[in-house]
Amino acid sequence: MSNKKVKLNILGLSYSQTQSGAYALVLAEEEGERRIPIIIGGVEAQSIAIKLEGLEPPRPLTHDLFLNFSKSFEIEIQEVVIYKLEEGIFYSELVCKRGDEILHIDSRTSDAVALALRFECPIYTYEDIIEKAGIVLDFENKEEQPVKKTSASKPVSIEKYKEKSTEELKRLLQEAIEGEDYERASEIRDEINSREE
Secondary structure, three states: OOOOEEEEEEEEEEEOOOOOOEEEEEEEEOOOOEEEEEEEEHHHHHHHHHHHOOOOOOOOOHHHHHHHHHHHOOOEEEEEEEEEEEOOEEEEEEEEEEOOEEEEEEEEHHHHHHHHHHHOOOEEEEHHHHHHHOEEOOOOOOOOOOOEOOOOOOOOOOHHHHOOOHHHHHHHHHHHHHOOOHHHHHHHHHHHHHHHO
16 A cells, blocks of 8 residues: 555544543545544644634734744745654644755644644645544445544543443444544544454
8 A cells, every 4th residue: 555645624623522621623634535533632722723713812822923933034834744643642743944944843733733724734644544543434325334444542441332332332433423523433433443452
């Protein structure tokens, strides 16, 4: 399998049902149906949401400060690349340009996405990462379990799903995906995967 780059768009943010004060950032491949839910903190979610909504805070937020600082020194972010997925953590880098020099700077994915919005640069990942982490929506055959890939996070059994049978979980997974509740779908998918391992 070729490990080609896949362009991602920001689909949206939803409040995390599992972690208090956390949010699910949902990225979608531009040329396909796969979605990647990434759990991020409240501060980063606010920074992303403000930019998505086109709001201007009265004073620059940290990511706005980074933008102003970079532009003052003629550094541009050309692209953001989510290059690794390990034990449920996504690793990203900023590909920056200063004159003729290209620099690669390590970044948390939430910060990288917040900066991509401000620099208006594209976000990419690799085919093997979206294969592992992506949820695929299967609209063709609603009777079957939706196509899903292995978990993007460590399989940890969640109390509310422990008592349910695998068949019930598969039905709940289908409902969550059809309702575009990707955070819940991710939890259920993790529970199913932990049982299958």
